[in-house]
Amino acid sequence: MFIAGSNTSSAILVWIMAELIRNPSVMQRAQTEVREVVKGKAKVEENHISKLMYLKSIVKEGLRLHPPAPLLVPRETTDDCAVEGYHIPAKTRVFVNAKSIGTDPKYWKNKNEFQPERFLDSSVDFRGQHFELLPFGAGRRGCPGMNFAILIIELALANLLHRFDWELPHGIRRQDLDMEEAIGLYSTQKSSTLPCS
Numbered sequence: 021m022f023i024a025g026s027n028t029s030s031a032i033l034v035w036i037m038a039e040l041i042r043n044p045s046v047m048q049r050a051q052t053e054v055r056e057v058v059k060g061k062a063k064v065e066e067n068h069i070s071k072l073m074y075l076k077s078i079v080k081e082g083l084r085l086h087p088p089a090p091l092l093v094p095r096e097t098t099d100d101c102a103v104e105g106y107h108i109p110a111k112t113r114v115f116v117n118a119k120s121i122g123t124d125p126k127y128w129k130n131k132n133e134f135q136p137e138r139f140l141d142s143s144v145d146f147r148g149q150h151f152e153l154l155p156f157g158a159g160r161r162g163c164p165g166m167n168f169a170i171l172i173i174e175l176a177l178a179n180l181l182h183r184f185d186w187e188l189p190h191g192i193r194r195q196d197l198d199m200e201e202a203i204g205l206y207s208t209q210k211s212s213t214l215p216c217s
């Protein structure tokens with residue numbers, strides 16, 4: 021549970037930070053929102069989070085483009101079943117590709133662009149009721165740490181935006197950030213060039 025919870029949460033935070041660096045207008049808007057809501061306090065606290073609607077959209081967009089467990093957890097069918105006309109025999113190992121689902125052009129316009137605005141007027145979320153966005157899986161074996169994870173990620177991100185102006189180290193350009201994924205159970209950046217100064 022420690023590994024399931026910590027690797028996933030830190031991976032998504034790193035992906036979101038990299039996306040914000042690559043998209044300065046999104047970072048600017050998020051920072052303005054956080055600083056306005058938190059005005060007068062030294063740090064972001066839990067009671068501020070429900071007012072940070074843009075930040076919440078950023079986290080959703082991060083989870084859509086970079087689900088930390090891109091293939092969820094493998095499952096085995098107990099009975100024969102049919103899905104969209106495909107016959108799946110009992111005892112088949114099944115992988116659900118959350119990464120492909122989150123970038124399916126049938127559901128997502130500009131599927132590869134980091135556009136948190138898409139969630140501002142949308143009821144779609146990651147709680148397992150909307151099958152076009154499944155970073156935590158769904159149903160009885162969906163992630164039991166989801167609420168905890170989201171709160172921790174939102175709090176950490178909001179505090180980083182509140183207290184720091186992020187800049188790339190001298191000589192590195194936004195477009196040089198390596199967004200390639202490493203191969204593995206969890207989706208992490210291939211080269212960890214996360215900038216922060």
Ligand code: HEM
Pocket residue numbers: 021024025026028029032087088089092093094155156157158160161162163164165166168169
């Ligand atoms: C961004 C953070 C996280 C993501 C994206 C994530 C994602 C997932 C996914 C996709 C599954 C498999 C669900 C399925 O196959 O339907 C899972 C299972 C699980 N997660 Fe998370 N998780 C996160 C954070 C956490 C945290 C913080 C904890 C604990 C504190 C946790 C504990 C677990 C456990 C125990 C399972 C296994 C559940 C079971 O098999 O019944 N996760 N998680």
